Amino acid sequence: MSRKKIAILISGRGSNMGALISAAMDPSFPAEISLVLSNRPDAKGLQRAQDFGIPTAVVDHKDFGGDREAFEKSVDEILKANKIDIVVLAGFMRILSPYLVNAWAGRMINIHPALLPSFKGLATHERALEEGVKLHGATVHFVSAEMDDGPIIIQGAVPVLDHDTPDSLAARVLGVEHKIYPKALELVASGKAKVKGGTKVTTGDTAEATAPLIWP
Ligand code: GRF
Numbered sequence: 110m111s112r113k114k115i116a117i118l119i120s121g122r123g124s125n126m127g128a129l130i131s132a133a134m135d136p137s138f139p140a141e142i143s144l145v146l147s148n149r150p151d152a153k154g155l156q157r158a159q160d161f162g163i164p165t166a167v168v169d170h171k172d173f174g175g176d177r178e179a180f181e182k183s184v185d186e187i188l189k190a191n192k193i194d195i196v197v198l199a200g201f202m203r204i205l206s207p208y209l210v211n212a213w214a215g216r217m218i219n220i221h222p223a224l225l226p227s228f229k230g231l232a233t234h235e236r237a238l239e240e241g242v243k244l245h246g247a248t249v250h251f252v253s254a255e256m257d258d259g260p261i262i263i264q265g266a267v268p269v270l271d272h273d274t275p276d277s278l279a280a281r282v283l284g285v286e287h288k289i290y291p292k293a294l295e296l297v298a299s300g301k302a303k304v305k306g307g308t309k310v311t312t313g314d315t316a317e318a319t320a321p322l323i324w325p
């Protein structure tokens with residue numbers, strides 16, 4: 110089995126990146142983490158990736174004076190030069206233009222800290238508490254032109270407790286993120302997750318695909 114080559118794009122601490130790197134250390138995992146790329150030179154995750162011996166790159170969006178496409182072209186060149194198969198967004202805080210989204214259609218995935226289609230955008234945990242939802246969670250999806258949209262690969266749900274603060278809820282959701290992201294990447298890299306009709310993803314409903322959906 111040839112392992113798919115993965116680039117993880119980050120902007121910050123990179124805890125999801127760490128979970129993906131750990132999962133990919135298993136030689137039977139269908140993907141290897143070949144590159145970690147950040148748009149911020151000071152992203153904590155860069156050092157973390159280097160500690161694991163993973164090559165890193167920085168493309169600072171500030172060097173492109175607001176020209177989103179020029180920034181994305183530069184990112185794309187690095188991805189191609191590294192022969193990347195699948196791009197994984199893990200806390201990458203740039204809105205992507207159609208240029209990069211189209212170039213990687215069906216080969217780019219993202220994690221969002223909410224049960225999509227609820228709570229797209231930022232401050233998801235604050236808004237979940239304001240709305241009084243009893244279940245919250247995280248979603249891994251293929252990236253499409255709309256922000257926090259695109260076919261859903263896997264979701265993980267957590268309970269919302271009476272005493273929760275945005276921070277305590279975020280921590281519980283992050284725990285489930287670290288479980289579902291490696292699982293989603295495994296499904297995509299092995300070809301088990303398939304987009305059906307342009308909007309839905311089928312995974313074959315195997316026990317291994319559905320087991321981590323509810324946490325704890
Ligand atoms: C995560 O909550 C992820 O869902 C969101 O940004 C955060 C990144 O955290 N997109 P980390 O950098 O992976 O720790």
